[in-house]
Amino acid sequence: MRQFFVLLKASLTEGMDLFRVKKKKGDKSSGAGATFALMVMMFFIVWVYANSWFDALSPIGKESLLLPFVIVITTIMTLIEGIYKSSSLMYNTRDDDLLLTLPIPRWKIVALKLTKFYLFELIFNSMFLLPAMIVYLTRATIATSFIPVSILVLVMMPIIPIVLSCLIGAVISAFSSKFKKRTVVQVIFTFAAMIVAMVVSFSVSASMNNVETSGESIAGIGETMAKAYYPAGLYEKMATNFEVLDLGIFALIHLVIAGLGILILAKSFFRINTRAKMTDRGTTKKIDSEKIELKAQKPIVALIKKEFSRFFGTPVFITNAGFGIILFVIGAGLLCWKFDDILVGVASSEDFPIDIESLRKLIPVIAYALMCFATLMSFITSSMISLEGKSINILKTLPTSATTILRAKIIMAMLVILPLVLIGDIVMAIWFGFGITETLLLLIGSIVLPATMQIFGILTNLKYPTMDAESDMEIVKQSRSTMICSLAGIGAMTVTVGFVIGLALSDLGVVGSMGVVTGVYIIICLLLEYRLRKVGTKRFNEIAA
Amino acid sequence: MIEIRNVTKKYGDKKAIDDISFKVETGEIFAFIGHNGAGKTTLIKAMVGIHDFDEGDILIDGKSIKTNPIECKKKIAYIPDNPELYENMKAIDYINFICDMYEIPASKRGATIMKYAKMFEIEDALMSPINSFSHGMKQKVALISALAHEPKVLIMDEPFVGLDPKAIFDMKELMRDMVEHGGTIFFSTHILDMAEKLCTRVAIVKKGKLIKVGSMKSVKGDKSLEKVFLELEK
Numbered sequence: 001m002r003q004f005f006v007l008l009k010a011s012l013t014e015g016m017d018l019f020r021v022k023k024k025k026g027d028k029s030s031g032a033g034a035t036f037a038l039m040v041m042m043f044f045i046v047w048v049y050a051n052s053w054f055d056a057l058s059p060i061g062k063e064s065l066l067l068p069f070v071i072v073i074t075t076i077m078t079l080i081e082g083i084y085k086s087s088s089l090m091y092n093t094r095d096d097d098l099l100l101t102l103p104i105p106r107w108k109i110v111a112l113k114l115t116k117f118y119l120f121e122l123i124f125n126s127m128f129l130l131p132a133m134i135v136y137l138t139r140a141t142i143a144t145s146f147i148p149v150s151i152l153v154l155v156m157m158p159i160i161p162i163v164l165s166c167l168i169g170a171v172i173s174a175f176s177s178k179f180k181k182r183t184v185v186q187v188i189f190t191f192a193a194m195i196v197a198m199v200v201s202f203s204v205s206a207s208m209n210n211v212e213t214s215g216e217s218i219a220g221i222g223e224t225m226a227k228a229y230y231p232a233g234l235y236e237k238m239a240t241n242f243e244v245l246d247l248g249i250f251a252l253i254h255l256v257i258a259g260l261g262i263l264i265l266a267k268s269f270f271r272i273n274t275r276a277k278m279t280d281r282g283t284t285k286k287i288d289s290e291k292i293e294l295k296a297q298k299p300i301v302a303l304i305k306k307e308f309s310r311f312f313g314t315p316v317f318i319t320n321a322g323f324g325i326i327l328f329v330i331g332a333g334l335l336c337w338k339f340d341d342i343l344v345g346v347a348s349s350e351d352f353p354i355d356i357e358s359l360r361k362l363i364p365v366i367a368y369a370l371m372c373f374a375t376l377m378s379f380i381t382s383s384m385i386s387l388e389g390k391s392i393n394i395l396k397t398l399p400t401s402a403t404t405i406l407r408a409k410i411i412m413a414m415l416v417i418l419p420l421v422l423i424g425d426i427v428m429a430i431w432f433g434f435g436i437t438e439t440l441l442l443l444i445g446s447i448v449l450p451a452t453m454q455i456f457g458i459l460t461n462l463k464y465p466t467m468d469a470e471s472d473m474e475i476v477k478q479s480r481s482t483m484i485c486s487l488a489g490i491g492a493m494t495v496t497v498g499f500v501i502g503l504a505l506s507d508l509g510v511v512g513s514m515g516v517v518t519g520v521y522i523i524i525c526l527l528l529e530y531r532l533r534k535v536g537t538k539r540f541n542e543i544a545a
Numbered sequence: 546m547i548e549i550r551n552v553t554k555k556y557g558d559k560k561a562i563d564d565i566s567f568k569v570e571t572g573e574i575f576a577f578i579g580h581n582g583a584g585k586t587t588l589i590k591a592m593v594g595i596h597d598f599d600e601g602d603i604l605i606d607g608k609s610i611k612t613n614p615i616e617c618k619k620k621i622a623y624i625p626d627n628p629e630l631y632e633n634m635k636a637i638d639y640i641n642f643i644c645d646m647y648e649i650p651a652s653k654r655g656a657t658i659m660k661y662a663k664m665f666e667i668e669d670a671l672m673s674p675i676n677s678f679s680h681g682m683k684q685k686v687a688l689i690s691a692l693a694h695e696p697k698v699l700i701m702d703e704p705f706v707g708l709d710p711k712a713i714f715d716m717k718e719l720m721r722d723m724v725e726h727g728g729t730i731f732f733s734t735h736i737l738d739m740a741e742k743l744c745t746r747v748a749i750v751k752k753g754k755l756i757k758v759g760s761m762k763s764v765k766g767d768k769s770l771e772k773v774f775l776e777l778e779k
Contacts, residue, residue, distance in 0.1 A: 286668070287659075292658070293651075293655060294637075294654045295651060296648075296654070299645055299646050301645075302642050303646075306642055309634050389629065393595050393629065396594055397621070399616075399618035399619040399647060
């Protein structure tokens with residue numbers, strides 16, 4: 001066991017860049033302060049929501065349903081995210097050669113990788129679970145057993161979604177490794193698995209008839225969740241009526257699943273890992289040395305193509321960037337298809353006193369809000385500097401300015417985001433018959449908002465680069481830069497959506513609201529671009545790899 | 546062609562390079578030798594624009610890498626000890642990408658690339674992705690991409706590591722040929738026998754300080770370079 005902890009310590013020292021407080025050589029940033037500040041912000045947002053849910057459940061005496069409600073939401077999030085993280089985290093990582101040559105059994109290597117994954121998810125699950133637990137602790141009548149039970153629940157809750165997502169990831173990796181174009185197959189199957197997980201998860205709350213925030217509705221969801229996910233129901237039971245046997249069953253379920261998961265994954269680890277390391281040897285076609293013709297391109301075009309090659313060669317990068325955009329397309333489709341039903345549902349709500357005609361006028365703002373969700377949550381550039389790794393030295397020796405190199409990264413990110421978003425905008429504009437001004441503002445917003453966030457992403461990555469990660473997944477999902485950008489994106493989206501809807505309901509109206517928000521983003525975008533030119537290029541030259 | 550003027554580079558309080566000055570003239574093959582951690586790679590990375598440095602200046606063909614980095618880089622080709630290439634690209638695409646960055650006309654690329662690809666016996670692998678290559682093959686791709694733009698100055702960090710004997714022989718021939726045609730070569734190495742036979746001048750660095758620089762003959766005298774190096778390092 002000592003051997004395992006020595007390995008874990010060494011591995012965590014290398015891998016947990018996000019929480020590194022000490023400055024590294026050449027790191028002029030102020031440590032993990034920004035990460036923790038944003039985590040506190042996230043904690044506060046969940047705490048506010050948990051209080052409002054408690055307020056809704058309290059009058060009908062079902063406040064304990066807050067607990068399974070939050071647990072299931074957190075578990076679903078962990079599972080969906082875990083599916084696309086797991087393949088990159090488990091297989092073909094930088095430390096594989098070292099680990100596989102050490103005299104340790106394979107199950108310990110698998111356990112090590114799972115433990116790292118678990119510790120990371122534990123921290124982020126805590127941001128969602130802890131506020132709800134604290135709200136319940138301070139506002140409900142609780143037994144003394146609640147605190148130790150909650151601590152155990154907090155510690156064990158990430159285990160099941162992590163093991164499940166790693167098993168799904170193993171199946172996807174094993175299957176995709178049989179194909180020549182394994183990256184494409186892996187991405188397609190990862191998306192498919194994530195969508196299936198979402199559909200199954202949401203069908204659990206099939207009892208949810210509308211999106212009202214009434215107590216009965218939340219109670220209905222909470223009860224369904226407690227029944228559908230046994231550990232969540234068990235926790236609710238322990239919180240209201242503690243029995244040692246329930247605690248034992250809860251712990252046993254999680255420990256058995258963890259043990260079984262490690263054994264199953266260890267059995268297939270070596271085979272899948274070996275296949276994952278095998279590379280596509282490409283075409284056997286040889287170049288005709290007499291007729292070789294190479295196309296010349298401008299440096300910026302060559303750089304953008306190079307960025308695309310990196311993007312499409314990294315499954316976790318594609319799934320991370322693509323998921324929000326695909327959700328936007330699904331959301332836009334649903335808005336077109338089901339808008340009348342949503343309209344009737346919202347208009348009949350007692351909590352939202354607005355008539356159908358007034359609501360209909362808000363459609364462009366709703367489309368704008370949907371676009372905000374897709375564009376403000378997609379941070380492709382937040383990991384693009386880190387993904388260079390040691391190859392950043394190639395860029396630094398090229399006779400090209402740092403500004404051009406950074407712009408190429410931003411343009412590539414925009415080219416990934418824009419096509420589907422703009423198509424979605426145009427479909428919604430035609431379907432709902434938006435006016436020219438509204439359509440233009442939506443289209444301009446769809447360019448300016450992602451541009452702002454992509455510049456912010458690259459500036460953040462320049463400030464917090466991770467040049468020595470063990471895997472691409474660590475950079476794309478667990479680095480300080482991506483975490484700061486994700487949390488900042490959630491904040492920006494909440495504020496922007498709140499403002500655009502709030503201003504639309506005021507005297508400013510729909511066009512005024514969209515105009516003001518777009519205008520503000522144009523100013524922010526220009527300021528960030530200025531900062532990129534002044535500070536970004538300097539930081540790029542300072543990065544050591 | 547290369548002038549190092551009182552260059553100092555610090556990592557915190559530690560001086561990785563301490564007030565180093567020397568010149569490398571056109572047509573020279575210049576060896577830069579020293580123990581591991583002596584500061585060789587740090588100076589080379591400063592010369593090619595990867596690292597900044599705290600004091601002094603580095604001139605390439607009379608232009609400062611600090612104030613005219615792009616002009617300097619156009620004249621340089623850099624080959625690192627451990628080539629980190631864009632692994633998702635095919636070898637030919639990577640080489641072509643580097644040609645794009647140096648804005649080499651399309652008409653000039655094919656013949657030059659094939660000349661070096663044949664020399665290093667890698668022409669059959671040009672269509673394969675770099676992530677399927679061994680260290681030596683990657684080194685050859687790095688070499689071809691570096692030579693494709695016909696640089697005036699070739700700066701290399703341990704260039705022979707990972708190359709097969711035939712490639713080492715060809716590489717030495719290529720270096721001689723390059724300086725005969727007015728090029729300049731600066732490289733670090735631990736293979737002292739090779740440096741002794743190949744180079745016209747040599748510099749020895751110890752703990753960031755330059756302890757000896759001059760023509761090969763003046764530095765080693767009647768002894769071998771290896772013996773002189775070991776004596777100086779004591």
